[in-house]
Amino acid sequence: MATIDLTGDAFEATITGNDIVIIDFWAEWCGPCKSFGPIFEAVSDKEEFSDIVFAKVNTEVEQELAAHFQIRSIPTLMVFREQVVLFAQPGMLNESQLVELIGQVRAVDMEKVHAEIKQKEAEANK
Numbered sequence: 001m002a003t004i005d006l007t008g009d010a011f012e013a014t015i016t017g018n019d020i021v022i023i024d025f026w027a028e029w030c031g032p033c034k035s036f037g038p039i040f041e042a043v044s045d046k047e048e049f050s051d052i053v054f055a056k057v058n059t060e061v062e063q064e065l066a067a068h069f070q071i072r073s074i075p076t077l078m079v080f081r082e083q084v085v086l087f088a089q090p091g092m093l094n095e096s097q098l099v100e101l102i103g104q105v106r107a108v109d110m111e112k113v114h115a116e117i118k119q120k121e122a123e124a125n126k
Helices: 008-016 031-044 063-068 095-107 110-124
Strands: 020-026 053-058 076-081 084-090
Touching: 008 063, 020 031, 020 095, 031 053, 031 095, 076 095, 084 095, 084 110
Parallel strands: 020 053
Antiparallel strands: 020 076, 076 084
């Protein structure tokens, strides 16, 4: 699957409608973003990742979305799985690092993650 341009209007539906969503927050003027873009695109085209949504958010166009996630440095990579942010980090990765990250995200026990979230929410509501 090639990358998609993600807007604020489509954000929630994209996150809730897909198991894994990887987002590249970028800007046209950003040198490291231009270097990371082809890497992100190449990984998105790999057959073994056809079940993953690879999305790009232009921080200049989608300023509200970037502000919501407190994007202060670009590129920033954010990975959602089952609507939970598992990874958020500024800086670019090389292809092997991005592939390894995807493997780690797939290996996460999401039942445990959801149980921990539920427990923390219950404790906060006491």
